Amino acid sequence: ETGVTQSPTHLIKTRGQQVTLRCSSQSGHNTVSWYQQALGQGPQFIFQYYREEENGRGNFPPRFSGLQFPNYSSELNVNALELDDSALYLCASSLGRSPLRGTEAFFGQGTRLTVV
């Protein structure tokens, strides 16, 4: 049991719509990262939030945006959905500004997004 929970577990959206995915980080963790995992591929880093501010971003367009709240939970928002956005979206929480430097990152079970 990692303690990182994501909602919803599955979601179907139509191309052009907007979607919001949610993540509750493990107790005590102040850093949240989001990843996109296409079928049969490894996760790809979208961005990271530390103490409510984005402090790192992968190669994703601006229509991917996020928020982190004072309780360190987080949202991932995707606007103008495209068919290629269909994937498993993973949230990982950890402790520290550089969360993956020597500290374990705990992943949630993911949200499976299907865009039709």
Place this chain on the structure above:
Amino acid sequence: QQQVKQSPQSLIVQKGGISIINCAYENTAFDYFPWYQQFPGKGPALLIAIRPDVSEKKEGRFTISFNKSAKQFSLHIMDSQPGDSATYFCAASGLSGGGADGLTFGKGTHLIIQP
């Protein structure tokens, strides 16, 4: 641009055998190399991780071997069991321009342990 190359794509090993998965990286700024295990419908779970100041790290049946000069690292699973059947990902992390560490993952290895 794939910065972490993982092989093989799939692997079948007999129960009790040794499973070996290899990864190579390009970015010399990487300084943290974890391995993750993922079961269907689940998120990745950290198995073991290594830093480049050591050449080998062992935890139970899992061992990482690291070759800094060759920019390669590998996962060895000793006495492989059917419960080890899963997809395994190598990953790497280092300081980016913004200072935040995102993990760069390989494409994964689908491991099947035959009874």
